[in-house]
Amino acid sequence: MGDSESEQFKLFVAGRGDQMFRVALALTGGHHAAEDLLQDALARTYARWRHVRGDPEAYVRRAMYHSQITAWRRRGRLREVPASHVPDRADPRDEADASERRLQLRQALMRLGPRQRAVLVARFFEDLSDVEAAQVLGCSPSTVRSQTHRALARLREIAPELAGLHTFRESVR
Structure with a gap:
């Protein structure tokens, strides 16, 4: 990836990272899991950055949704967490x-x-x-x-x- 593409990606993450983290937090229910989910989605997006067309945030959100659904399926049904x-x-x-x-x-x-x-x-x-x-x-x-x-x-x-x-x-x- 070229320097200008790398800079574009950094600016995108700096500008929209907080909102994307809130989405990840809502999907996972936990701070650390949300960080992992977002980091994984951003890493996938970075690898495909030159091919991402249109709204890159939509690309990251879709990656987060799909990753989280896959993780839920792997773990099976979620268990109740007692208070x-x-x-x-x-x-x-x-x-x-x-x-x-x-x-x-x-x-x-x-x-x-x-x-x-x-x-x-x-x-x-x-x-x-x-x-x-x-x-x-x-x-x-x-x-x-x-x-x-x-x-x-x-x-x-x-x-x-x-x-x-x-x-x-x-x-x-």
């Missing part, structure tokens, strides 16, 4: 309550299947349309809609305490 302590309910306007809801949501997301979790992250965390999410995930928009419906129904089933949650995006951040 060491369940905090008392606080005033809904309290920041501690918001943190608790974020943790509850992440734990509930970890109990979803790989495709359902990826669809929810694409649709609600990244705010992608059905068509955009379908492009990232490599499926049809109708598959995105049906998986979104099933994933939300499953979330309501496994985490009824999140029923009052207004937006997914606010809770994950």
